[in-house]
Amino acid sequence: MTTTEGLTEGLEDLPFNVFAKACPSRGTLEHVTGRWGGLALGALYEGSLRFNELRRRVDGVSEKMLSQTLHALERDGLVHREAQPTNPPRVDYELTPLGRDVAERLLALIHFVEGSMEQVLAARERYDSAKA
Amino acid sequence: MTTTEGLTEGLEDLPFNVFAKACPSRGTLEHVTGRWGGLALGALYEGSLRFNELRRRVDGVSEKMLSQTLHALERDGLVHREAQPTNPPRVDYELTPLGRDVAERLLALIHFVEGSMEQVLAARERYDSAKA
DNA sequence: GGCTGCGCTAACTTTTGGTTAGCGCAATCT
């Protein structure tokens, strides 16, 4: 893309390829699918939320991680951050159009996994009892 | 589900909910969307592969992590592992039907992200130059 | 007038991920 890169050997037709170690898409994918990134995007899909609202929605996330995660997503252009310099500060987060598109795909995956959990748990029991 | 569980407080209608800290679906989602889980599923979508074939495909993964990742996916019933006790050992991995369904959704997300990378990179430049 | 909530950030600890080395044997090069 930029100038000097040899990281798409054998895949010249596709500009970006997650399977290549140095491809920037891998980093973005990690932001999106990371432990908290996915849940944050999922929660924001229903509408804009303030920081602590989001925090309560995403059960178990620490302030540090949520803040970090949101900054990464904002930098990648998936989330828009609107801070009002009032006191106490009010900061709203909402998905950008690109973020919505990503969140849709993500939610399709999330909901599918949720819906498959019985199968998954059954598979685990089989696996564990076979190995025991 | 099994017998004694009180982890879906306030969401009785949905059996599993990733947003709840203790929900087992969160763990499975992490296996699926984790750094290597996603790439492994993506690579296996094209067909069954041996351990080291997979390792070469997923650029940058260590043997330890790949092995670990595959075991988790196997336990969750997404990947089938077929080991032949020959020497040198031959171990083939392939997706289960459930794994295919998951991989399809995942690939939709992955390909969308790959296709959006120019926008993402542009957003990053904007963000970085604004903050500088 | 003391307490909580707001949205963070800095310092520290724990957990996780990653790296290196080795395993025993078979097929492949020299």
Added chain:
DNA sequence: AGATTGCGCTAACCAAAAGTTAGCGCAGCC
């Protein structure tokens, strides 16, 4: 013939990421 590489791991160790705790300054509530 002898050395070298590849196979699919695992154990031991080390670096990086995530989690935890504390604190910020002010506004509104009790």
